[in-house]
Amino acid sequence: MIRLLIVLAVFIALEFYSFQLIRTLSRGHWWKWVYLAVSVLVILNVFLQFYLNPDRSQISASRDVAITITLAFFTLKLVFVLFMFGEDIYRSIEGLISTLSRKRESDQSFLPSRRAFLAKVGLAVAALPFGAILYGAWRGKYDYQVREYELTFDDLPDAFDGYKITQLSDIHVGSFDDKEEVKYAIDLANEQQSDLILFTGDLVNNEAKEMHGWESIFGSLKAKDGVYSVLGNHDYGDYVQWDTDEAKEENMQHLYKIQKDMGWRLMLDENEKITRGTDSISLVGVQNWGGGRFPKYGDLEKASQGLSKEEFKVLLSHDPTHWDLQVKDDDKKYHLTLSGHTHGMQFGIEIPGFIKLSPAWFVYKKWAGIYKEAGQFLNVNRGFGFLGYSGRAGIWPEITVITLKKG
Template identity: 50%
Template sequence: MMLRLFLIGAILFVIELYAFQAIKTLIKLRWVLISYQIISLFLFVFILYSFTQFDRSVGQTKQTMFTMGLLLVVYLPKIVMTLILLGEDVFRLAAGSVNYFIDNNSNANFLPSRRKFVSQIGLGLAAIPFLSLIYGIFEGKYNYKVIKQAIHFPDLPDAFDGFTITQISDVHSGSFDNPEKINYAIDLVNAQNSDMILFTGDIVNTHAKEMHPWIETFNRIEKHEYGKFSVLGNHDYGEYVTWPTQSAKEKNFEDIKKLYGQIGFQLLLNEHTFIEKDGDKIALVGVENWGKNFKQAGDLKKASQHLSKEDFKILMSHDPSHWNEVVQYDDKHFHLTLSGHTHGMQFGIEIPGFFKWSLAQYVYKQWAGLYENLGRYVYVNRGFGFHAYPGRVGIMPEITVIQLIKSKKLA
């Protein structure tokens, strides 16, 4: 732990040195430079101290989220400045080497002085993540978007042509701090008037008690004609804290499972149920969490026992790596999988229909939106809540509305 903090501190110190060089190139007032150094030192010490106070028996708190937000707001812009000035240093070193060794100009300074316009460019570019992160904390994390997605299936039972499903995922209720915004989001959910609603896991960050202040709010989600169903996410197992006893962990897990029922959702634990409409039916399958790098409690074989390849199946599986690693290759042909988990890293760029980027794509092949392989689809919800960083930039909280469409069979 101390070695990790030392390495983090060393990296932050180098970043501070470069950022100060950019400031010093542009500003000559001594009192401004001293003030900048004092404030930077205070923030540096505060952030390091706050991380040393993290209590693994408690897990994420409002204080740890504040610290993570402060770390990003302070140092991501400085990292941008560091990269710009580091690039200039490479150029200065190359120019100095040419002057000294090739042109034999030994009287000149080996390194040319920094250029003011480079520092100006660095500060200008640094302002982009700084302002974006501030916006993400105060506005972005509750900037809910309703995303509608039609998906076509040639073998969809006739009665389900046009059937609508609202999906929410990754509530992370322990992070909420604005009841008015959450009530607004619940109103958005109800306004979709879907046939069925599905919740694909992570009702809390760790502890069941995190959801207690929000049970009444989430009970405002109206009954849907064809039901309200849910599965567990990786955070629902209490894996990321140290528990005093195994029995305390198990009790918390049982309490979390009860939470889903307390807000009116039927929790599917490696099992399936049939949704029937006008004489036709589809299978709704729900597995416990299965992640390539997280808990693997999901049992697809058990959940789909007695189902055939011909049955139309919708699978709820929290982590999209399950689809990537297992589900898309399963012989039973799961038509549509609904996942969440990634949050799109809560940071990225999205221009609908044109461009989509996030650091999440370097971790998950399917990280936001719809993906398809051989007629098997997975939709990854960007998440209802937020975790770790108390904000969202570019990747907004999502309420998904999926419409199932009966399409003609290909010749």
């Protein structure tokens, strides 16, 4: 409730400033009151959705819609206000210079027309992310993209030259509302005909029962060397108020069983070899280990027990902050680490080879795509599903295909 009140205060402050701008632009016209009424209804709706249903573990379509509409209007106003705030600063500087140079006030008569022009431009610019967020909730959340990478390693075993790995992450099955779209995406993943499929955590939002009815779809994932998985921070049920510790543990065991029944090999701080003749690579699966407020269940040393530095290793670790904080400097050398978790914030702008921007940049050093340091690679998958904001705008749901090449 405290967090919600803080957010509400920010909304009110933003609304107050934006309304002053709209009132100036309307010049006495009635539509400024329509604007105010819509804004109040949007804020009141999202507040009531959380107040009436404070348990965020419960799925609510009406709450998802409220979040989407609120986010769209918030982004619209934020861009507009930032645009006009910059003009206010510039105008203040102009006024100061005018005062110091003793120019007459009449010399500044052009300012109102300039401000009105910039306000119209600001509204036009702000309409772009507003529309993108609404589109993302309508179609973007199921606009699956296959991203292909070819990574070269000098010490890759010969038999694995050309070996293909498909990575999925952050399914968040409890958020889906269209089985046909999800089935299409799973078929698309199978069509890549990879040697191995790896899932890097967050199968559910909160509870194992979210998977009921989806087992056959995700159980249809097939690869020559199988489907392997690890847990993400949402899979542990930590965001649910359980009646007893036993109930939480029962939920955990249920999630284990679901993955086993689907034919997935869940790795809990352990490793396993994939062989081709006399050559092999090692899969290492660690439980969630995240920086900041996220839980640290994983034990990298335990997960890699028995492995040497020279062995070629592929590590599954849900949270990419683990790579910077532990993995890349570990003596055992993890050639390729696969992560997810960030979702790329489900919103941003990406033009391959030119630009990659998202609010995720303010939170995570590594938030999407391939990174290389100290001769080791990290891939941060943008996620298969969605959470919170029931959509994706610019940062589309991802199926990653990585081909290992001998250098």
